[in-house]
Amino acid sequence: MTPVDTPTRAPLTDAQPLPTGRPMGHSRCELSRVIWPGDENMFGSGKGKLILELADEVGWAAAVRHSDGHAVTASVNDMTFFTPFWAGDIVTAVAHVESTGRTSMEVGVQVSARRWQGRDELEVIAEAHLVFVAVDADGAPRPVRPVHPETDAEYAKHRAAAIRREHRRALSAALAEVALPAQR
Template identity: 45%
Template sequence: MTDQAPGADSGLTGADDGLLGKPTSASRTTLSHIMSGNETNLLGTVHGGVIMKLVDDAAGAVAGRHSGGPAVTASMDEMVFLEPVRVGDLVHVKAQVNWTGRSSMEIGVRVLAERWNEAVPATHVGSAYLVFAAVDADGKPRPVPPVEPETEQDKRRHQEAQIRRTHRLASRRAIKELRSRKRQEEPAGESGA
């Protein structure tokens, strides 16, 4: 997976396209859903894939709001499940833009769960980071406005997102180099993934 759509310039920000920045709060959103028996796995807890779909839905809403149009999931990394989610839990998926490139955005997502019938604080049950690419009607990358972190927490998240981006790009580059070397070493006729 990539952290930008093909052809996107990884070094530019939305500001280079003359777009005005948007504060983090402009696109922040929460999606809430009560978990039902249809969403359970063999252990009787909510299937991780159901939670991942909610995460992708919330992140997609944030990406679309921030970019002012369609955006597609480019990658998801560090999806961490901390606690099981049970039938009857009210799940809150909170998402916001942490970082923007020219056409890509990192969306941070935090998943909380609480019993629908109890007045106790929600439990942090999962977190994820997704990269979305803004696209036009032809599916081509389009510029996004830069995100403007507002709080100290937003600024920290922005800096952490830049670190994750650097790691994604370095990892992708190292894998490409390894595959290139392995292809050169393979005898004629052999192939693999």
């Protein structure tokens, strides 16, 4: 069991059974924003923290949509930037829940830019995978329904999410074996 699946409060024994799962497309959310000149870093391109924030916001919305209630960010599994973005670009992040655990949801986010120079096509500039945990009004983890892929692309994303989950578990176990003694 990973830390995101471990309840930190009361056990979930009184939880009602969840209905059947939902298709991956049900959780799809999209969020866009314009990159302004004040959003530039010292090299003139857009600040990466804007894309991290956008990915977290749209990922949260997808997790909430899938789980029918509040969710919190548990981890950012990875964030990869492929190309810079610039002032004047309109960046759009699209998120889907790609896999679920008992209380956790892994959300994939793809970020694209529509360039201000007049080109109409979208260019993928980044992607991320985040883990959210569904919580109740008291902040205790609550169960989530499974997610079901329907297309070949969704099946590939679902399988990749399972590989990342196993990688997180293996990494956690390996790090526990080499843990340093507590600082005094």
